[in-house]
Amino acid sequence: MTRFIIKRLASMVLVLFAVSVITFLIFNVIPNGDPAVRMAGKQPTETQVQAIREEWGFDKPIYVQYATTMKLLFTGQMVSYFSQLNVVEEIWKGVPRTFALAIGAAILWMIFAIALGLWSAMRAGGISDNLLNVFALIGISMPVFWLGALMNQYLGFELSNVLGFELFPNGGYVEFSESPWQWFHHLILPWIALSVLFIGFYSRVLRANIIETMDEDYVRTARAKGLSDRRVLLHHVLRNSLIPVVTLWGLDFAVVIGGGAILTETVFNLQGVGQYAADAIGQLDQPPILAVTMFGAFFVVFFNTVIDIVYAALDPRIRLEAGDSA
DSSP states (O other), X not given: OHHHHHHHHHXXXXXXXXXXXXXXXXXXXXXXXXXXXXXXXXXXXXXXXXXXXXXXXXXXXXXXXXXXXXXXXXXXXXXXXXXXXXXXXXXXXXXXXXXXXXXXXXXXXXXXXXXXXXXXXXXXXXXXXXXHHHHHHHHHXXXXXXXXXXXXXXXXXXXXXXXXXXXXXXXXXXXXXTOHHHHHHHHHHHHHHHHHHHHHHHHHHHHHHHHHHTTSHHHXXXXXXXXXXXXXXXXXXXXXXXXXXXXXXXXXXXXXXXXXXXXXXXXXXXXSHHHHHHHHHHTTOHHHHHHHHHHHHHHHHHHHHHHHHHHHHHXXXXXXXXXXXX
């Protein structure tokens, strides 16, 4: 197991290095032209451009530019030329909000996906299964920004006017330390909007896995031993059917944290990392975009490595496939 962990961590370091190089090239080299001019904003002066060129080392060889960019990023010295604020500090301010959105939505979509997937599998081919299939396809097809905008307008604004009181807040965010209830209240609609797509997809995947698993030899053996249908379903069928779903959950959660929540945060004005990146894109403010992209990609790679290690600890076959017999 130790050798497996070392191999995975070494691979992670190499991938992180490759990601950093590719991201640097995408932002500073591939677009062609002077990157200092792009960073200086829409109406830069020659003095501003020259100062940026010297600060980032754009007048030096490309490997020096890469090293300077990484230094500014990871030492917390990168500054937005639009707002004049420290980029890393602004990202850290939004991290708790992004995590609150992503964790709540991830829990929600797993709970409903398991319940609906199990229900559909037990009634495969029936009316309820067909209806759930239709709803799942509708959920998968709805863009999150469109669904979020509708929920924000009609459930957060129109419905409150009709009822005479605020059933759901019309966007915004309240810190958990200020009011746990208001924190939860303001996140209900964003959680639902972000989780709908995943609920539809995961429930279909789980349904297919359950139906396939029910035909396995060990399931028939468990039934032949006299185990109840409930015990066979929960302890044998569902448990094994969840393995690929949990893998998907880990990957999708990392993607949501790494940038998948941008549209949801923007629609509901949560002021998280995603909305910070969206605002920077609208202002053509390159340093925040570069930093969010880099940190988001790093988190996805890191989280995937953690998932691999956890799976290897739970299932020795993964270690054997990787050539680690320890």
